[in-house]
Amino acid sequence: MTTPEGVxxxxxxxQKTGALNKKWIQRIQPWRHILFKLNxxxxxxxxxxxxxYGNISERLRQRGRDNASRSFVISGSQTGHLSDLTVxxxxxVTDWCLKDNGIISSGPLKPxxxxxTHAAVYEAEASVNAVIHIHSAELWHRTKKLGIPATHPxxxxxxxxxxxxxxxxLNDASCRRLGIFSMGGHEDGIxxxxxxxxxxxxxxxxxxxxx
Numbered sequence: 001m002t003t004p005e006g007v008x009x010x011x012x013x014x015q016k017t018g019a020l021n022k023k024w025i026q027r028i029q030p031w032r033h034i035l036f037k038l039n040x041x042x043x044x045x046x047x048x049x050x051x052x053y054g055n056i057s058e059r060l061r062q063r064g065r066d067n068a069s070r071s072f073v074i075s076g077s078q079t080g081h082l083s084d085l086t087v088x089x090x091x092x093v094t095d096w097c098l099k100d101n102g103i104i105s106s107g108p109l110k111p112x113x114x115x116x117t118h119a120a121v122y123e124a125e126a127s128v129n130a131v132i133h134i135h136s137a138e139l140w141h142r143t144k145k146l147g148i149p150a151t152h153p154x155x156x157x158x159x160x161x162x163x164x165x166x167x168x169x170l171n172d173a174s175c176r177r178l179g180i181f182s183m184g185g186h187e188d189g190i191x192x193x194x195x196x197x198x199x200x201x202x203x204x205x206x207x208x209x210x211x
Contacts, residue, residue: 009158010116015106019087024073028058028130029085031201032075036083040134040204043080048135048187052080055112057093058197059122059129068126070095074118076109091115098123098167101160113158117183120163121193124170130197132204135188139207143182146210148190149175150182157186166191179203 035041041054057074071094079089091111095104096119103119105111112118118131143150149172151165162183169175180203183189194200 009101009113010160011100011102012110013102013104014091014110016108017106018108020073020090020092020107022087024058024060024092025085025087025090028056028073028197031132031197032056032085033083034201035132035134040136041080043078052078053135053188054080055114055118055133056197057112057115057118057131060092061129068122070122072118072122072131074111074115076107077112079109093119096123098160098163101163116158116160116163117166117191120166121170121191124167125176125193127195128193129195130200131191131193132197132200133189133191134204136190136208137188139190140182140188143184146207147178148180148182148207149178150184151186153184155183155185157183157189162186180207 043052055075057072060069060071073090073092076089076091079085088108091105091107091109093103093105093111093115098120103115114133121128121131149169155162155165169181175181179194180192192200192204194203
């Protein structure tokens with residue numbers, strides 16, 4: 001049995017605050033809505049023991065700085081059942097430590113249980129500014145046929161093992177170019193990433209359209 005999504009397994013330092021800045025979510029909101037309509041993000045009593053699945057994040061950009069920001073906005077834990085999110089349904093991750101399995105976050109909700117995986121993608125590639133995690137049985141079962149890189153089956157979702165394996169995958173230039181990988185130990189889990197959310201979303205659509 002795979003580890004259920006929706007259960008936070010990392011060490012979380014969380015400060016509850018009010019709603020996030022609306023500007024921080026304006027680019028990811030339309031894609032979150034599209035992915036929900038396509039049932040790539042959601043929640044169903046018939047799937048995954050009833051837990052919500054899928055999440056989306058975007059790195060906050062730093063003006064006038066060459067180094068990549070270590071802050072990103074991500075959909076909150078257990079928001080999969082909502083068709084449309086608001087500024088009250090996101091969390092701000094301000095730092096992380098993959099080695100210590102730690103996330104520092106604030107906001108009206110705790111961050112998604114997959115925050116550590118998102119952090120690993122951002123840490124591995126400074127040019128990545130958006131990460132999308134969906135569930136697609138179609139893509140997951142066709143991973144080898146479509147040539148999608150995959151994490152090891154023993155690496156479960158939301159764990160430091162998954163984060164470390166993501167670093168391994170993204171060390172490969174071909175994986176970085178594709179902008180997508182399959183989560184071998186997480187049923188139906190697919191992650192896409194790009195320089196912005198539009199690029200990440202279109203990479204998903206491209207693979208979904210392949211025969």
